[in-house]
Amino acid sequence: MxxxxxxxxxxxxxxQAQFQINGIVTDSNNKPLPFATITTSDNSNTITDVDGKFIFKTLSKSGNFTVSYIGFQTKIVALAENKKFYSISLIQKTDDLKxxxxxxxxxxxxxxxxxxxxxxxxxxxxxxxxxxxxxxxxxxxxxxxxxxxxxxxxxxxxxxxxxxxxxxxxxxxxxxxxxxxxxxxxxxxxxxxxxxxxxxxxxxxxxxxxxxxxxxxxxxxxxxxxxxxxxxxxxxxxxxxxxxxxxxxxxxxxxxxxxxxxxxxxxxxxxxxxxxxxxxxxxxxxxxxxxxxxxxxxxxxxxxxxxxxxxxxxxxxxxxxxxxxxxxxxxxxxxxxxxxxxxxxxxxxxxxxxxxxxxxxxxxxxxxxxxxxxxxxxxxxxxxxxxxxxxxxxxxxxxxxxxxxxxxxxxxxxxxxxxxxxxxxxxxxxxxxxxxxRIEKRLGFGRKIINGYIPIGPVDLDLKKIISYNNYEGFRLGLGGITNDKFSKNFRIEGYTAYGTKDGVVKYNLGAGVLLDKNTNTWLNGSYTDDIREIASTVFAVDKRVFKIYDPRPINISTFYHYTSWKANVQTKIIPKTEAVLELARTEIEPKFDYLFNYNGQLYSSYIMTTAMLSIVWAPFSDFMQTPTGRTESDKRFPRFTLQYTQSLPNVLDNDFNFGKIDFKTEYEKKYLNGQKTSLLLQGGYALGDVPLTHLYNTMPNNLTKETVIQRITFAGRNSFETMFFNEFFSSQYIFFQVKHGFNRIKILKKVRPTIVLVSRMAWGNMEKPEQHVGPEYKTLDKGFFESGIELNKIYKGFGLGGFYRYGPNQLMKFEDNIAVKISYVLDLGL
Incomplete structure (x- = not known):
């Protein structure tokens, strides 16, 4: 930004005064002399650049300046009236510099x-x-x-x-x-x-x-x-x-x-x-x-x-x-x-x-x-x-x-x-x-657009809520937004509503927040939500909002659970170099797929969870800026660490199960002086107690169960396994590691200059108490899952292709079933 x-x-x-002098210093063969010393009549120094060119300002149009260079005879140049460019040739000394x-x-x-x-x-x-x-x-x-x-x-x-x-x-x-x-x-x-x-x-x-x-x-x-x-x-x-x-x-x-x-x-x-x-x-x-x-x-x-x-x-x-x-x-x-x-x-x-x-x-x-x-x-x-x-x-x-x-x-x-x-x-x-x-307003408008909003009076319209697609809802059409400073600087209202053309159900959310402390960006928020969510997905409450013109991964997801939830939370940056969310929630959950949860001999087709959650991200090496509008991360540096702990509250507001969840994420990125970049991601989760499948881990799959490679071509996800089929693996604890190395753009044709990225991903996991999950068939990650691939991003107009291969203990029998081809798109603003 x-x-x-x-x-x-x-x-x-x-x-828009001083008198400006330009020129070039060369040798007797007319070759530029880089970093020759220019001394003006007022004893200030400057030097020529790598092309032998120089520029300086003087208070007077008369006088002189001196040009010197090691191994060459020093030259005194007189300033001439109305002359602004000087071509100066130095003569090499016959004796060597001691x-x-x-x-x-x-x-x-x-x-x-x-x-x-x-x-x-x-x-x-x-x-x-x-x-x-x-x-x-x-x-x-x-x-x-x-x-x-x-x-x-x-x-x-x-x-x-x-x-x-x-x-x-x-x-x-x-x-x-x-x-x-x-x-x-x-x-x-x-x-x-x-x-x-x-x-x-x-x-x-x-x-x-x-x-x-x-x-x-x-x-x-x-x-x-x-x-x-x-x-x-x-x-x-x-x-x-x-x-x-x-x-x-x-x-x-x-x-x-x-x-x-x-x-x-x-x-x-x-x-x-x-x-x-x-x-x-x-x-x-x-x-x-x-x-x-x-x-x-x-x-x-x-x-x-x-x-x-x-x-x-x-x-x-x-x-x-x-x-x-x-x-x-x-x-x-x-x-x-x-x-x-x-x-x-x-x-x-x-x-x-x-x-x-x-x-x-x-x-x-x-x-x-x-x-x-x-x-x-x-x-x-x-x-x-x-x-x-x-x-x-x-x-x-x-x-x-x-x-x-x-x-x-x-x-x-x-x-x-x-x-x-x-x-x-x-x-x-x-x-x-x-x-x-209205330049200032246009710049503010641009800031909002980059973050996925269009400001309309006192409300910022949420572009992410307008249209999306998945296999359960079909086309999801909606409208959402949040109030901005024109409404109030200390109070906000946000919400959305959406309708699925395939399931025919309306979803909605309504929330409000009050600013407790401007300097630490501390907000007290409350909300009610009636919506659906992908099963076994991991969401960190402190993750920054990422806006894309398209969000490819949800397109092919079919398994969701319906939830209605009351939430109250506090967001704050009061601890140096951190951002934290402390949340209390009561959620009613109904799986929208064939699933029953076996708890103490009783089969649950729906259930209630009352939970407390603490989510915190720590960026010890980043620089932070305190502005009149709050605290922001001015220079993002790595590594950075995210930890989230969720605990159910027994006997509180009809809570059904007793469990805890620990989720963590560590990110590292290194940019090399030659323009290349290496990115590392280590992520994991551990569920303790009695946790339904809806709230366990699916390890981010992004592959379709189609017959041929061509039929399985879809958009690449973000940090997801491109060769792992949806709902193929579930875990109650897992660890995921990803390494990416990006090279400089290579020129194939004048307008075809892709960036090459090498990718390797691996994960291990385990499922405790598998007998509790009745209905879906799945595998576990005890022996690990491995895939590697190559991405050719921004081949043309932001579009690219990626190819990935699945290997190791969970490799499939048919060679072609281990291959995934994905389309990528990177929005290029020319920066």
Whole structure:
């Protein structure tokens, strides 16, 4: 959702003084010189990128700047009036640069090894007991008007020898007119960072987004770049790469000593690094400035050049009292890179220049070619080793209730420099544009759609309830929804009604809830339900709602039980990094298939269960954000653990049986630097006492009992056994394990680029007291069940195919009966 919001702002807002200088540095053979040092007349430094290009701003159109590169003669370039682009060629020195370090080893590698060895002594989060500071951040989406051609494509037609007709046909001209006056998007933020007990917390004191009255929390939580340069994984645009100074980095990176540069009065080694693994996307590369005395990082430039050209710069100040380099400024920038194919993002097509032949005819430039995103942060008011306690340290981000309502005096206090006229105009124009085009309402509408709702006045209509299909009800037609903030922020009503065209029965639900505590999202709820449910299915009360355009697995289910239930529960996130549901329920159950439950010699065709249930999910490694509307998981990390315990209440409200159930689930996901991903799922359940078949375990089957493989083709389920037939196995205790490994997309044809996923699943189980279950025939999982397969997802327009094979002790006699072919569909928003 955060990526959805930011990419929307970056690519679709195509509707601002200092003097800017651009140029390129090459050698005598016209080859670009990457990471050459540019020193301006005011003694500020910048470097060229991997293509030898540079850009900097100066307050004066006169003066000069210096270009230096190791092994080449330094050149002083004078600024000329009205000249904005400089092509600079450096001459190679005839004498070699003397070695900085005498060693048989690459001198740059020697320095890097010393940086790694001294990391704990130089890392503020290891060296200092505590610290806190404030940060002012400004983020803009904009373009440089000088880079846009902006000519008017015109043709002249004379009428009556007097009138001249001009046809204007240039989107570039219109875009340049807009971008000269304003930015496309702009936001400011003031935060306080506090570190103590090995935890870092951000408290957002103020936030201001052009065009929006209320903060966009997804954008606030979006992690553009790592806060610490010393983390083992360095993050750019929510993608993690191995840090060039991690303990294992020398095996993954090449290093080259470029130069020695003076920073803050201390000599630093300038070291270029690049990933050794050559592939289409070059991976992380950049320049580290290493203090020659303590081998700390004094400045870092990190870059990824691919579909997006992304760079992150970290600047530091040396603190003599603490003998440490502490971060002072960060800069993050995105421009469009290169890609073989255009891509669609949120309904708009973004055009790219690919790596094509020299005779390829260049395409017409679009607005996104000129647009870039720039985020700059300035740290100030820094304190070290204070004893001030951190409030709610388990939260990674906390947004103050009044953060979005700060007056202009607040911003003038914290801005590094006053807003220029262009920035002021941006707020004025985008605020009015947002009102006229209802942008804020549209973004809210988009949030609801992604979660499966359509807001209609004070009610959010539930898209999942409109239509579905299964073998028992036929087409299930319905209507459902829940009240939203327009109705009340502290009280909600929800419900649905549905009708099955095959069974001819109406089902319904009605519930209400009251908010007990906003900060911990604590709700007290009550509901009544008259509906049906798949037998022996496991539902975790704390599982997040998953919305799909289709829900394939229930299509082929035939065995359900009817239930009427009264429920009361409390939902809360009061315990750090958890979400819990405590529920009391009384449920009347009637199996809708041939089944009797034998309990103490009495056969039950229907029964009553009065139960208490506690369900809790714990995400110890995730980051959580406290907003004025509640607590949310801002960065989902693994592993995460879910536990649910259900206990019947003897002699309470006519309860018939005495039993308990323990269900658990552990999820783990690892994303690799090369784009691949491994997912693990371990799930199990244990039923104690006298439990009817309706509430035991079926181990998630998803295969039809048809004669041929072709007849059994259906949609793939989610974490289900594709070769296990419905109602083939039942268990009173089971354990299920699944491993998936996804590879990068492979290109078969231009528009056929599937992702390959290897899947293996296995389960073991047992049935205690089988004599209690009268009616259905079934098998048990004592010897285990095994299947493996391959998925080709997103082959074309989101559709894919999967093939699975059943093997092991429960393998079937006929070879073809062990095979299942499934259709998959992945909704691709272009993210």
């Amino acid at each position: 955060r990526l959805f919001c930011l990419l929307t702002l970056f690519f679709t807002l195509s509707i 070695e900085v370090i005498v060693s048989n080893e690459n001198p740059a590698l020697t320095i890097i090894k010393k940086v790694i060895a001294n990391k704990n002594n130089n890392n503020p989060q290891k060296r200092l007991k505590s610290f806190d500071y404030k940060t002012y951040n400004k983020l803009i989406v904009t373009a440089n008007p000088d880079s846009i051609d902006g000519r008017i494509d015109s043709s002249a037609v004379y009428k009556d020898l007097n009138k001249k007709k001009i046809n204007i046909d240039s989107s570039d001209y219109k875009f340049k007119e807009i971008i000269t006056k304003q930015h496309l998007f702009q936001t400011e933020k003031v935060s306080q960072y506090q570190f103590g007990n090995n935890k870092l917390k951000e408290t957002v004191l103020g936030t201001k987004i052009a065009g929006f009255k209320n903060p966009i929390y997804e954008v606030i939580a979006f992690n553009l770049q790592s806060i610490s340069i010393y983390d083992n994984k360095y993050e750019l645009f929510e993608t993690k790469y191995e840090n060039p100074i991690s303990n294992t980095a020398p095996a993954s990176y090449n290093y080259k000593l470029l130069d020695t540069v003076n920073i803050k009065g201390r000599e630093t080694f300038m070291i270029y690094f690049k990933n050794k693994h050559k592939r289409k996307t070059s991976g992380l590369e950049g320049v580290l400035y290493i203090d020659s005395q303590n081998f700390a990082i004094a400045k870092a430039v990190m870059r990824i050049k691919g579909v997006l050209d992304i760079s992150g710069i970290h600047e530091f100040n040396y603190v003599p009292n603490e003998k440490i380099w502490f971060q002072s400024n960060t800069t993050f920038k995105i421009v469009k890179g290169k890609n073989d194919d255009d891509i669609k993002i949120l309904g708009g097509t973004i055009q790219f220049d690919g790596d094509v032949a020299e005779d390829f005819e260049p395409r017409k430039k679009a607005a996104s070619d000129f647009t870039y995103l720039l985020s700059e942060s300035n740290n100030f008011d820094i304190h070290y080793n204070l004893e001030t306690p951190i409030k709610n340290p388990s939260l990674y981000i906390e947004i103050k209730d009044d953060a979005g309502k700060k007056p202009e005096e607040f911003w003038n206090q914290y801005r590094k420099e006053a807003l220029d006229q262009k920035s002021q105009k941006t707020y004025q124009l985008l605020d009015s544009l947002s009102v006229s085009r």
